[in-house]
Amino acid sequence: MIFQLCYTSKETTSAEQLMFDLREILSEALYFNRVNQIRGALFFANGCFFQCLEGDKQAVLDLFERIQRDVRHDDIINFPSRWGEDGFFNAWSMKLVRKRSDIHDFFMLKGLEQFEPCKLSEIELAEFLSLLRDAEAEEVESQVE
Numbered sequence: 037m038i039f040q041l042c043y044t045s046k047e048t049t050s051a052e053q054l055m056f057d058l059r060e061i062l063s064e065a066l067y068f069n070r071v072n073q074i075r076g077a078l079f080f081a082n083g084c085f086f087q088c089l090e091g092d093k094q095a096v097l098d099l100f101e102r103i104q105r106d107v108r109h110d111d112i113i114n115f116p117s118r119w120g121e122d123g124f125f126n127a128w129s130m131k132l133v134r135k136r137s138d139i140h141d142f143f144m145l146k147g148l149e150q151f152e153p154c155k156l157s158e159i160e161l162a163e164f165l166s167l168l169r170d171a172e173a174e175e176v177e178s179q180v181e
Contacts, residue, residue: 038120040096042115075090077124
């Protein structure tokens with residue numbers, strides 16, 4: 037069984053600092069997640085981060101505790117965690133998905149004018165995770181070997 041924890045938060049840094057912060061977050065995540073066998077995805081749009089973490093429950097909870105102390109974001113909203121037979125991101129230690137039109141369209145179909153993951157139902161969250169899983173990954177992250 038795989039433990040899954042997803043959350044959303046607001047960025048606190050300037051637009052000029054954002055790309056540096058994303059690369060730094062991914063660099064840290066790639067190493068830490070490989071060592072701790074955590075998988076996941078990170079999405080950023082409209083000043084909001086969305087991240088899904090999957091793996092051993094204690095390892096994910098320990099990581100989330102560290103994430104909550106990170107000053108690069110605030111207003112963290114934690115989705116209900118869940119257990120599953122399979123994860124959405126088994127092949128990725130951390131997958132970065134950038135702003136995409138299909139994700140924008142998904143939120144528009146849900147009646148949301150912009151990326152607002154905190155307003156998704158449990159079923160819609162699973163649909164969103166499937167979109168992230170199927171999206172092409174950015175060059176800065178690494179697939180698990």
